[in-house]
Amino acid sequence: xxxxxxxxxxxxxxxxxxxxxxxxxxxxxxxxxxxxxxxxxxxxxxxxxxxxxxxxxxxxxxxxxxxxxxxxxxxxxxxxxxxxxxxxxxxxxxxxxxxxxxxxxxxxxxxxxxxxxxxxxxxxxxxxxxxxxxxxxxxxxxxxxxxxxxxxxxxxxxxxxxxxxxxxxxxxxxxxxxxxxxxxxxxxxxxxxxxxxxxxxxxxxxxxxxxxxxxxxxxxxxxxxxxxxxxxxxxxxxxxxxxxxxxxxxxxxxxxxxxxxxxxxxxxxxxxxxxxxxxxxxxxxxxxxxxxxxxxxxxxxxxxxxxxxxxxxxxxxxxxxxxxxxxxxxxxxxxxxxxxxxxxxxxxxxxxxxxxxxxxxxxxxxxxxxxxxxxxxxxxxxxxxxxxxxxxxxxxxxxxxxxxxxxxxxxxxxxxxxxxxxxxxxxxxxxxx
Amino acid sequence: xxxxxxxxxxxxxxxxxxxxxxxxxxxxxxxxxxxxxxxxxxxxxxxxxxxxxxxxxxxxxxxxxxxxxxxxxxxxxxxxxxxxxxxxxxxxxxxxxxxxxxxxxxxxxxxxxxxxxxxxxxxxxxxxxxxxxxxxxxxxxxxxxxxxxxxxxxxxxxxxxxxxxxxxxxxxxxxxxxxxxxxxxxxxxxxxxxxxxxxxxxxxxxxxxxxxxxxxxxxxxxxxxxxxxxxxxxxxxxxxxxxxxxxxxxxxxxxxxxxxxxxxxxxxxxxxxxxxxxxxxxxxxxxxxxxxxxxxxxxxxxxxxxxxxxxxxxxxxxxxxxxxxxxxxxxxxxxxxxxxxxxxxxxxxxxxxxxxxxxxxxxxxxxxxxxxxxxxxxxxxxxxxxxxxxxxxxxxxxxxxxxxxxxxxxxxxxxxxxxxxxxxxxxxxxxxx
Numbered sequence: 001x002x003x004x005x006x007x008x009x010x011x012x013x014x015x016x017x018x019x020x021x022x023x024x025x026x027x028x029x030x031x032x033x034x035x036x037x038x039x040x041x042x043x044x045x046x047x048x049x050x051x052x053x054x055x056x057x058x059x060x061x062x063x064x065x066x067x068x069x070x071x072x073x074x075x076x077x078x079x080x081x082x083x084x085x086x087x088x089x090x091x092x093x094x095x096x097x098x099x100x101x102x103x104x105x106x107x108x109x110x111x112x113x114x115x116x117x118x119x120x121x122x123x124x125x126x127x128x129x130x131x132x133x134x135x136x137x138x139x140x141x142x143x144x145x146x147x148x149x150x151x152x153x154x155x156x157x158x159x160x161x162x163x164x165x166x167x168x169x170x171x172x173x174x175x176x177x178x179x180x181x182x183x184x185x186x187x188x189x190x191x192x193x194x195x196x197x198x199x200x201x202x203x204x205x206x207x208x209x210x211x212x213x214x215x216x217x218x219x220x221x222x223x224x225x226x227x228x229x230x231x232x233x234x235x236x237x238x239x240x241x242x243x244x245x246x247x248x249x250x251x252x253x254x255x256x257x258x259x260x261x262x263x264x265x266x267x268x269x270x271x272x273x274x275x276x277x278x279x280x281x282x283x284x285x286x287x288x289x290x291x292x293x294x295x296x297x298x299x300x301x302x303x304x305x306x307x308x309x310x311x312x313x314x315x316x317x318x319x320x321x322x323x324x325x326x327x328x329x330x331x332x333x334x335x336x337x338x339x340x341x342x343x344x345x346x347x348x349x350x351x352x353x354x355x356x357x358x359x360x361x362x363x364x365x366x367x368x369x370x371x372x373x374x375x376x377x378x379x380x381x382x383x384x385x386x387x388x389x390x391x392x393x394x395x396x397x398x399x400x401x402x403x404x405x406x407x408x409x410x411x412x413x414x415x416x417x418x419x420x421x422x423x424x425x426x427x428x429x430x431x432x433x
Numbered sequence: 434x435x436x437x438x439x440x441x442x443x444x445x446x447x448x449x450x451x452x453x454x455x456x457x458x459x460x461x462x463x464x465x466x467x468x469x470x471x472x473x474x475x476x477x478x479x480x481x482x483x484x485x486x487x488x489x490x491x492x493x494x495x496x497x498x499x500x501x502x503x504x505x506x507x508x509x510x511x512x513x514x515x516x517x518x519x520x521x522x523x524x525x526x527x528x529x530x531x532x533x534x535x536x537x538x539x540x541x542x543x544x545x546x547x548x549x550x551x552x553x554x555x556x557x558x559x560x561x562x563x564x565x566x567x568x569x570x571x572x573x574x575x576x577x578x579x580x581x582x583x584x585x586x587x588x589x590x591x592x593x594x595x596x597x598x599x600x601x602x603x604x605x606x607x608x609x610x611x612x613x614x615x616x617x618x619x620x621x622x623x624x625x626x627x628x629x630x631x632x633x634x635x636x637x638x639x640x641x642x643x644x645x646x647x648x649x650x651x652x653x654x655x656x657x658x659x660x661x662x663x664x665x666x667x668x669x670x671x672x673x674x675x676x677x678x679x680x681x682x683x684x685x686x687x688x689x690x691x692x693x694x695x696x697x698x699x700x701x702x703x704x705x706x707x708x709x710x711x712x713x714x715x716x717x718x719x720x721x722x723x724x725x726x727x728x729x730x731x732x733x734x735x736x737x738x739x740x741x742x743x744x745x746x747x748x749x750x751x752x753x754x755x756x757x758x759x760x761x762x763x764x765x766x767x768x769x770x771x772x773x774x775x776x777x778x779x780x781x782x783x784x785x786x787x788x789x790x791x792x793x794x795x796x797x798x799x800x801x802x803x804x805x806x807x808x809x810x811x812x813x814x815x816x817x818x819x820x821x822x823x824x825x826x827x828x829x830x831x832x833x834x835x836x837x838x839x840x841x842x843x844x845x846x847x848x849x850x851x852x853x854x855x856x857x858x859x860x861x862x863x864x865x866x
Contacts, residue, residue, distance in 0.1 A: 017623070019642045026761075029769055051642075143608045153605050154587055154646065171604035172586050175576045190450070208671060209452045209484075211664035213587065213646065230663050231644035237667060238641060241674030242755050248678065249751035250744070256756045260773060264780045267748050271781060274744045275788065278737045285736065289729040296722040299732035303718065303848070304711045306736065311683070311707045315700050318682040322675050323689045328459075336462055340693060347697045352704060415736070 009039040018047035026056050026257060037063070046072035050080040054087055055257040061088060070099030073108070077124040077152065079232060082111040086121065119203050120196040122236075123217040123226030126150035129157045130183060132166060137179030154213045154229065158187045163223045165216045167191060193218050194228055200236050205327060207233045244321055247403040250274070277408055281306070281415035288423040291432035297364065298426055301373055306418030308352060309380035313410040316341050316388025321403050324396050338389050345385025346378075353377040368431045376422035383417040384410070442472040451480035459489050459690060470496070479505035483513040487520060488690040494521060503532030506541070510557040510585065512665060515544040519554065552636050553629040555669075556650040556659030559583035562590045563616060565599060570612030587646045587662065591620045596656045598626060598649045626651050627661055633669050638760060640666045677754055680836040683707070710841055714739070714848035721856040724865035730797065731859055734806055739851030741785060742813035746843040749774050749821025754836050757829050771822050778818025779811075786810040801864045809855035816850040817843070 013021055021043060028036050037044065037060065049057055049072055061069065061084075073081040073096060085093055085108060097105050107125050114120025128149065130139055139156065143149065156174065158167045167187030177186050192206050194217045206212065207230055217226040246254035250270030252263065285292075285302070292299050320337070323329050329337055357374030361367060387410045392402035426432045446454055454476060461469050470477065470493065482490055482505055494502065494517075506514040506529060518526055518541060530538050540558050547553025561582065563572050572589065576582065589607065591600045600620030610619050625639050627650045639645065640663055650659040679687035683703030685696065718725075718735070725732050753770070756762050762770055790807030794800065820843045825835035859865050 017643060019644075023642075027763060027766060029766070140608065143605075144611065149609070151603070151605050151609060154603075170584070170587075171608060172576075172584050175573065175604060175607065176582070176584060178577065208667050209456075210450060211452075211667070213663065230646065230667065234641050234644070234663065234667060234670060238670050238674055238759075241671055242677075242758070244675075245678040245681065246751050246755060249747040251748040251751045254752040254755055256752065256761055256770060256773070260776050260780075264777050267745070267777065268781050268784055270748070271741060271744055271785060272788070275737070275741060275785065278740045281740075282733050282737050285733045286730075289733065292732045293726055293729040296726040296729075296732075297719075299725045299729075299735075300715050300718045300722065302732075303736055303739065303852075304708070304715050307711045307714075307844075307848070308704060308708060311704055312700070314682040315684040315703070318679050318684045319687040319689065322679060322687055325675070326671070328689055330460060333460055333462070337689060340689070343693050344696050344700065347693070348701050348704060351701055352708065355705070355708065411740075415740070419736075 007039075009036065010043070013040045013043055018045070019051045021048045022051035022053075025060070026053050030059075033059070034063070046074075046076040046080065046084070049084055050076060053255065053257050055255060055259065057084070058087065061092065066092065066095035067099045069096045074100060074104050077126055077150070078107050078111055078226075079122055079124040079228075081108055082121055086112060086116070114196060117200045118196070119194045119198045119200065119217050119228060120226075122200050122203065122232055123194075123196070123228050125226050126152065127157060127216075127224075127227040128153050129159045129163070129165075129224055132158055132160060132184055134158075134183050135179060136174055136177045136181050136183065136186060139174060139183060140179065152229075153227075155227075156183075157216050157224055157227070158183050159224055164221075165191065165193060165218065165224045168214075168216065170213075191216065193222075195220070196225060201240050203228060204233050204236045204240065208237065241325070244325060244403040247401065248317070248321065248407050250404075250407070273408055274411075277412035278415070280412060281419060284416050284419040285423065288419075288427060288432075291423060291427050295426075295432045297369070298423060298432060301360065301369075302419055302422050304356070305373070305376045305380055305422045306415045308377060309384045309414030309418045310411050312345065312348060312381050313384035313388045313414045314407070316345070316385050317392060317406050317410055320389050320392045321406065324392060324402055329393065329396075334393060337393075338386070341385045341389040342382065345381050349378040349381025349385075352381060366431070368429055369426070372422065372425040372429055372431055376418065376425055379421040380414060380418045384414045387413040440472075442469065443476070446473045446476055451478070452484045454481045455484035455486075458493070459486050463492075466492070467496070479507075479509040479513065479517070482517055483509060486688065486690050488688060488692065490517070491520065494525070499525065499528035500532045502529045507533060507537050510559050510583070511540050511544055511659075512555055512557040512661075514541055515554055519545060519549070547629060550633045551629070552627045552631045552633065552650050552661060553659075555633055555636065555665055556627075556629070556661050558659045559585065560590060560649075560657075560660040561586050562592045562596070562598075562657055565591055565593055565617055567591075567616050568612060569607055569610050569614050569616065569619060572607060572616060573612065585662075586660075588660075589616075590649050590657055590660070591616050592657055597654075598624065598651065598657045600624060601647075601649065603646075624649065626655075628653075629658060634673050636661060637666050637669045637673060641670065674758070677758055677836040680834065681750070681754065681840050683837075683840070706841055707844075710845035711848070713845060714852060717849050717852040718856065721852075721860060721865075724856060724860050728859075728865045730802070731856060731865060734793065734802075735852055735855050737789070738806070738809045738813055738855045739848045741810060742817040742847030742851045743844050745778065745781060745814050746817035746821045746847045747840070749778070749818050750825060750839055750843055753822050753825045754839065757825060757835055762826065762829075767826060770826075771819070774818045774822040775815065778814050782811040782814030782818075785814060799864070801862055802859070805855065805858040805862055805864055809851065809858055812854040813847060813851045817847045820846040 111121055156169045157165050160166050167189045168191045169187040173186050192210050192215050194203055194215050196217050196219050214227050214229045216224050217228055219225050252266030353374040356377045357370045360373050361370040391409045392406040395402040395405055544554055589602045590598050593599050600622045601624045602620040606619050625643050625648050627636055627648050629650050629652050647660050647662045649657050652658050685699030786807040789810045790803045793806050794803040824842045825839040828835040828838055
């Protein structure tokens with residue numbers, strides 16, 4: 001697209017939606033980005049920045065002047081401005097904040113005072129709150145009368161004199177109600193209030209569960225301080241659900257725009273941990289070197305036992321990690337869940353053990369070997385099922401993210417149990433000669 | 434909760450949100466569900482059903498009368514009613530449809546005529562569409578005047594005489610505009626139109642990208658036939674993103690309420706496929722039995738080489754599957770992506786190879802063995818990186834879901850390459866004696 005001259009590029013990009021401009025910049029190879037950015041210059045506004053991938057944005061921010069950035073941030077709702085500013089380095093952050101108007105600065109500084117990934121960072125301060133005694137007509141006059149209000153709201157919050165929310169009102173209800181009706185008769189009293197320090201993942205689960213479009217954020221005194229809208233939640237749900245798959249494999253953030261250097265660092269540290277566990281598993285094999293030397297077929301079959309356990313363990317793990325992420329596992333059904341996975345593991349283990357035993361007997365005609373092979377398969381499947389459910393639930397209780405650390409425990413378990421049960425039974429039974 | 438008598442249960446459940454009632458039923462052990470359902474009977478309405486997990490709902494639906502179900506379905510918007518009815522068996526479906534009013538029946542039959550997981554199934558027919566020549570005042574009078582309109586809308590669609598959408602208008606804009614202004618001056622002309630046969634995953638990506646709250650669904654003639662709202666999209670995003678992790682591990686739907694029998698069937702068929710590939714990898718080991726018998730240490734180190742390749746391959750795979758799911762990989766950056774992953778693999782492979790080589794030399798003091806071990810580690814990491822990116826992209830081009838089938842190819846590749854490179858180099862170099 002941007003191979004030609006700058007003017008053509010500008011004309012082609014101009015009619016695009018900010019999200020599309022952000023995509024275009026992301027999909028442009030890193031070397032060509034500066035040229036593209038220069039030619040479409042003024043089209044890159046705050047909206048484009050807030051739609052952009054973190055890595056690409058950082059690159060772009062470094063190239064921009066703090067004053068320009070402040071101008072962009074001022075156009076945005078607080079939540080989007082915070083999302084851009086929170087990732088910047090301290091010095092850049094200060095420069096941008098200084099260039100903002102005092103009001104905008106205060107709002108952003110306050111948002112930055114809440115913990116990362118909390119509702120306080122996520123919320124926008126712009127919202128419509130009206131007192132309880134107003135009628136629908138009062139609200140209409142208020143909305144039409146003041147120019148300074150945001151136009152980006154989906155619900156109106158009704159508050160008491162202490163600015164505590166007492167109800168919410170969808171705009172469609174207001175539109176369908178005569179002017180004289182009191183707001184307290186239109187609003188819905190049951191509402192989901194979001195504490196300002198709630199974790200964003202929890203906020204997303206509430207939105208999902210109650211099909212919310214927007215929700216009031218309250219401080220520790222129950223006062224309305226902001227609102228969270230569903231468009232921000234959509235991003236979080238997609239990120240959080242996608243993160244689990246990346247964490248489970250130790251791929252870190254796993255973003256394709258992450259610099260290679262950082263990707264190597266994250267992945268390598270995970271691989272080193274896994275190498276440690278692989279050595280533990282290998283040392284189990286080391287105990288049985290004389291049996292293997294006497295009967296090398298053991299070395300052929302042993303990776304099948306450990307590998308199948310690993311696969312079964314990963315299946316259980318995926319199910320349990322997903323169920324934990326969606327709050328489907330509670331104290332009341334933990335044991336039921338453990339029992340469920342053990343039943344599945346017993347059924348699968350028996351089936352695989354039978355296939356393995358019969359298959360190996362047909363090929364090698366060695367009865368005792370086949371029995372040992374089948375028994376090890378059953379044992380390792382049970383270990384996989386038990387580990388796959390107990391490990392993530394335990395980590396979750398200890399407040400450690402089960403998606404990050406479960407896999408390494410479970411595969412170590414299935415490798416060790418696979419090698420130990422197969423080689424150990426072989427040694428005991430004298431198959432190894 | 435439901436251990437006591439039925440009346441207490443009813444009183445406790447009554448004030449709950451439908452989503453909470455659905456959760457309560459799901460979290461109740463299967464044996465106790467019938468009792469709970471009986472005691473809270475009439476509280477289970479269409480809303481509760483539509484919030485419920487598929488498996489639990491099916492169980493409940495079997496226990497209910499078609500006439501009761503029809504009553505519940507009639508209360509719901511078409512999208513929610515369709516979601517309940519589409520999963521039912523043919524005969525039950527017919528019974529419920531027959532019990533519905535002709536209007537509701539026609540709407541649901543039409544929705545069922547669209548492919549599963551398409552926008553047509555997802556959309557609700559209830560929406561507000563107004564002609565271009567209306568003013569804001571006309572819209573307000575219309576909304577206040579007719580009782581039959583749905584109250585559940587967030588935007589108003591402006592249509593031409595052929596019922597083709599020409600713009601959308603947020604309710605907040607209408608509220609902030611004087612009555613005499615024409616709708617065409619308030620509405621936004623750029624809008625995201627959803628074709629009725631678009632896949633729901635694609636619809637979800639549009640909502641995410643453009644931060645939509647609702648969008649018009651149009652038929653092949655461009656006529657407005659329904660709307661999709663973001664609350665349904667939130668569920669889809671969460672499901673689709675969560676599905677990848679389950680598919681990658683072969684855990685099927687992976688729902689904890691799926692009957693054990695079905696979970697066993699899905700997982701076992703995946704494990705059998707993996708057993709086939711494990712046998713292929715083991716047969717590579719089989720080629721080198723005499724080397725292993727002569728030097729059993731090879732059997733100790735070989736699972737480290739294959740396992741590390743598997744881990745590295747899974748990392749790359751997770752990153753690529755996520756990037757494909759979010760449309761971040763296009764024709765223009767495929768080669769860049771392959772190159773990127775190869776660079777990461779080369780860096781990680783070199784680092785791991787060095788650790789493996791030096792570590793094994795310190796322990797066993799066997800120079801040639803350590804060189805073979807290190808070299809095999811590098812080779813297998815490169816194979817993992819290449820396989821991890823080429824396999825899912827190729828499957829995606831062939832329109833096969835990369836999340837489902839990539840893992841089995843990649844781990845087979847890393848097992849085979851791990852065993853072959855390590856044992857082969859050992860045999861060639863004469864390390865095996």
